[in-house]
Amino acid sequence: MSVLTQEGFEELARAGEHVDESLRLEFIDGKIGEKAVPGGDHGRIIEWLTRLCIQANTEWWLYPDQGLRVETYRKGNARPDGCLAPSGTFVGQGEWASADGVLMVVEVTSGDSDTGHRDRVEKPRAYAETGIPVYLLVDRTTCEVKVHSQPDGERYEMVATVPFGKTVTLPEPVGMELDTEPLKNWVR
Numbered sequence: 001m002s003v004l005t006q007e008g009f010e011e012l013a014r015a016g017e018h019v020d021e022s023l024r025l026e027f028i029d030g031k032i033g034e035k036a037v038p039g040g041d042h043g044r045i046i047e048w049l050t051r052l053c054i055q056a057n058t059e060w061w062l063y064p065d066q067g068l069r070v071e072t073y074r075k076g077n078a079r080p081d082g083c084l085a086p087s088g089t090f091v092g093q094g095e096w097a098s099a100d101g102v103l104m105v106v107e108v109t110s111g112d113s114d115t116g117h118r119d120r121v122e123k124p125r126a127y128a129e130t131g132i133p134v135y136l137l138v139d140r141t142t143c144e145v146k147v148h149s150q151p152d153g154e155r156y157e158m159v160a161t162v163p164f165g166k167t168v169t170l171p172e173p174v175g176m177e178l179d180t181e182p183l184k185n186w187v188r
Contacts, residue, residue, distance in 0.1 A: 027164060033130035033158040045108050045138055046082050047173075055083055056176040061087045062106070067096040070126040078126060084134075084174065103173045109141050111153035116141065124148050128156045134174050141188045145180050146169070 052063040062082045070076045077096050084104040090097045105127055107119045119137055127135045130171035134158060135148035143164045148156035149171045162168045164183040171177050 025151070032083040034111075041140075041188060042081070042108050042110060045183065045185050046106070049082060049106060049136075052176070052178065053174075056174075059086055060084055060103070061089075063090060064088055068099045068102070068105070068130070069096050070130045072129045075127055078123060080123075080127075081108045097110065098129045099132055102132050104136055105132050105137045106138070108138040120146075124156055125154070126139060129153060133172070134170055136170065136178075138183060140183075143184070143187060145178070145183070 001063045006041050019119055022089070046062065046064055051063075052093065053062045062084050064082055065079055066083045067077060067079045070078045082105065083090075083099075083102050084106070085102045089101040105123075106166055107123060119139070124135055124137075128148070131151055131153070133149065133151065137148070139146060145162050145164065145168055147160045147168055147170060148158070148159040149160075158171075162180060162181050164187070167177055170178055175185040
């Protein structure tokens with residue numbers, strides 16, 4: 001049995017771009033995962049969040065689908081639905097960029113079978129190991145928003161969960177209130 005390295009994964013992911021446009025690959029916890037290309041409601045949620053983040057700070061941008069090197073010693077590759085970072089953070093970096101400077105990552109659950117475990121278990125751990133300050137999960141299955149914060153190098157020490165329709169605080173360095181009422185419109 002051979003072990004897949006990060007470099008091997010990146011080569012496989014590049015080759016896969018030419019095979020099936022409906023899937024994107026991630027490499028977390030030593031396993032390759034498939035991520036379905038998002039639909040219209042999913043995209044609308046990212047659009048809505050982008051507008052709110054820019055209103056909070058005009059120097060920020062919510063980069064959709066930016067590949068990040070994650071996990072301890074950067075042995076994984078994840079493609080969050082959104083990466084909130086200062087404008088220009090990823091200039092000069094390739095498809096799989098350093099997470100340095102990322103303020104928050106965003107995942108919006110999709111209908112694929114792996115999304116629950118990946119978005120609720122594997123990715124919070126990987127993002128916390130990487131030191132990303134805030135992980136926002138918009139869970140369309142449970143109609144909840146989960147805000148993970150205070151990474152300790154292994155996990156997020158704080159997790160706030162609110163149902164769609166409530167307001168939740170995105171802690172520093174994001175530091176903004178998020179009224180989740182509009183999310184009720186984009187659940188199918």
